[in-house]
Amino acid sequence: MSYTIEAAGLVKRFGETTALDGLDLTAEPGQVVAVLGPNGAGKTTFVRAVATLLRPDEGLLRVAGRDVRREPAAVRRTIGLAGQYAAVEPAMTGRENLEMVARLFGQSHRSARAISSRVLEQLGLTEAGGRLARTYSGGMRRKLDLGASLVGAPRLLLLDEPTTGLDPRSRIELWDAIRDLVGQGTDVLLTTQYLDEADHLASQIVIIDHGRSVASGTPAELKQRAGRTVVDVHVRDRGDLPRVAAALERLGAGMPQVEESTRRVSASVDAGMGWLRDALQALDAAGVEVDDIALRPPTLDEVFLALTGQAIDDEPQRASA
């Protein structure tokens, strides 16, 4: 069986900067793989390598069994790319944008029109299809960009930070659109900085940092390892902080982090509302005056911390590519 994507020991340098530093990643057919990592981790570089937009310096990279360096043309027939920027022509209508891509796939006028109609309908843009793309909202542009990548009916869809910069509603709409595609059997590789996005869309998450994969697994597996939920406890009196940390640990919370400046203790827990009630009682019993207590999903930083044992460092000199 051939992998949709098979990367082994992938290296890409830009001058002094090593964007990919021996990256390993495999994606099986039928999967949505999310590459998750902070800015400059090498996510975009990896997608660009898969999309044949740049040549890796070392290592193996195959897409649907084809080597990206030796058979880039074959790879391009397999993929559809939607980038961080909505690469649509603002001075053309939505329909014209899609027809242009269809024509570049060698389709006749009639076939290009049929494909555009199908894609517009698929993304709920039929109404807006006749309007110039420069009149579209950010979310609609992003959808149109996604549509352009669907014109060639790709086997593998590459989405580079598809929802970065979108408002929450557009973001959820785009998620729905992506999930529909997945339902129709398209494999997807997406990059994201958002844990919830990876969680919503992906069947497999690969966390990368410094151009290397540091953890991978299903969303459930990773959350198991990272702790499903984080509890934040704010106290009135700074002196109570150590007692809060101790109380939380007794209740099974992992790795309490004390932040003096905000009078807060955060810890990962594997629990729901029942646990929260117990925690309140325990803190009350310990004589701690709690300002606020809340459960929330872990941030990417916390997952990183849990999985790699180190915090994300945002060195500015790291390549943003």
Next chain:
Amino acid sequence: MATTTASLESSAGPGASTFVIAKRSILKFVRTPQLIVIGTIQGAMFLLIFRYVFGGAIDVGGIPYVDFLVPGFITTSVLFAGMGAATGVAEDLEAGFFDRLRSLPIPRGSVLAGRAVADTALLTWTLAVTTAIGFAAGFRIHGTAPEALLAFGLCVVFGFAFEWLFIGLGLFAGNAQAAQGMALLVFPLTFVSSAYVPVSTLPGWLQVIAEHQPVTYMVDAVRSLTLGPAGPALLGHPASYFVTRALLWSVALVAAFAPVAIAKYRRG
């Protein structure tokens, strides 16, 4: 509702993809009227300033300055149009538009070829407008009509040739602002030439540069085709002398910059 479709195995050939990409550039231009209006006003303004402000102080020897200036002005307008091409290419690069095209199974040369073809077509329009303004400002053709048409056609050829230089600049610049900065090289190219003043009025060292750079040959080719009998007397050579040299320069420009631009585009 949509069903999964088999991947499109086909792709457009070089001709078809060049055409599709050229069409997009032309649509963009036509649908952005402010580009057209500002470009036209700018051209007209400079022509009128040279004609009526500087013109009185410039002696070109025996012929009216307007007949000297307008061929030079029309020819150099192809370079000023090129500045826009450099910025446009850089914008496409920045906006990720080229990434989309580079991820498609189309011949990679066709994206830039489409750009060059579209810009040259648009240039023809700009040239026609500039010519009309020239006539309105008092320019007259002293040669034959076929010579005048040839002169116009040569401007289109020069425009296509310089287009590759500007596409290359846009690709290497990487962003629109840098592209605009790099495209300022248009000013020495056009002003240190025979376009607006006789080369003989420049200091000696500058004359050497002006006489041997492509713009001077191109300007003098167009000029000698419109001056009629006064041409060889003023310029020292018959029209054919300048036309052949200008065409050789055009070929050289394409041969030098098209491969560089295409290679840069390929590498990304």
